Amino acid sequence: MGASYSTATCTICIETHCTSEFKAVTKKCKHPTTTCQTCVNRHIEAELNNKGNFEIPCLIDSCKQTMDYNDIENIARKEVMARYDRMLVNVALGGDPNFRWCKNTKCGSGQIHSSGHNEPIMRCEACGQKSCYTHDVLWHTDLTCSQYDEIIKKEEAATQDLLNRETKACPKCGIRITKNGGCNHMTCRISSCKYEFCWLCLADYNLIRKNGNQYHRKTCQHYA
Template identity: 55%
Template structure:
């Protein structure tokens, strides 16, 4: 009798209790035919694989985004907390006055209301000083104007461009420029093909195995 009331999941093709079948999002119009376990795995794969919090419903043809309340309703506590942390970091990155501390061991960040008028930003957590205007560790003994002038007049201009627009492959050192897309990078040098996170250079093989805790603490994808 129990088997007669079970439903089959469209993704894992297993028959399960109807109580495990919930609307993936509050805006979905299709039948509730994907089990919550598969939805959890779908969310987890997007967080770990792409670091993406804008996750679409896995139902074929459905483009509805799984929003914060949907994740809280469906996912287990550990997965929801990870989603919540990464969502917060994504939101902070969109705030123009927010800066992450440049101390790689810190992982804190703050809004600098004085902006360019008072470019020295002191981290409230560790005390490290950074430049709000250039988003780099504070350039001691130089004003922002002097820092820019030196960059233009010397080889530092090239280094500044490379530092700002490119990142070295952690394995072979080849400078790579990111042109849109996600933060999962693959070195284009065929003999290398190293996969890493654009934001913190963490090894993506480790991230696949152990999740987003393998990102560096200063990375917006770390959880």
């Protein structure tokens, strides 16, 4: 007859496994081990991939313990552990002021560009994508960094000019409001504000309604 072995049921997947599949999630856990290694691996992956969380909590809500590096290394599959190590390295490198992430959305790599602003063109060592170290964007082909700065300044000035011409700030809450035709009696669209004012002179329409058009500013066409 073959050797007998003991089994247990995982409280997460409700499947029966050999007891060797059950390991304490952390060395600090004081409760019985009730989750299989497969479920713990899925838990680690979910915390890393979905939450970007490096402090992996125990699956038992009442436990409140978190897994340290050795705990994860003791349980995680090879590919999960490799991803955890890569993420730790990226976090460490991310603290270096010369570090930049690759701008290729499909890459996910990053590197230190030690030559900095003196040589702003970066080429990703993983995928070859070129990016600008100075502006932290895809490389602006046919434009120097100074030329790119000028374009950005012009775009920002044009945007501000458009805001000044087409919108005004509510005198009460400050939210920008666009006038789409109609009369100059405006009501703020923010439900918690609903301030009423004159589009031309920003006068309070409650005072105008109560006291007449002399409460418009004297420079306003509605002043009387």
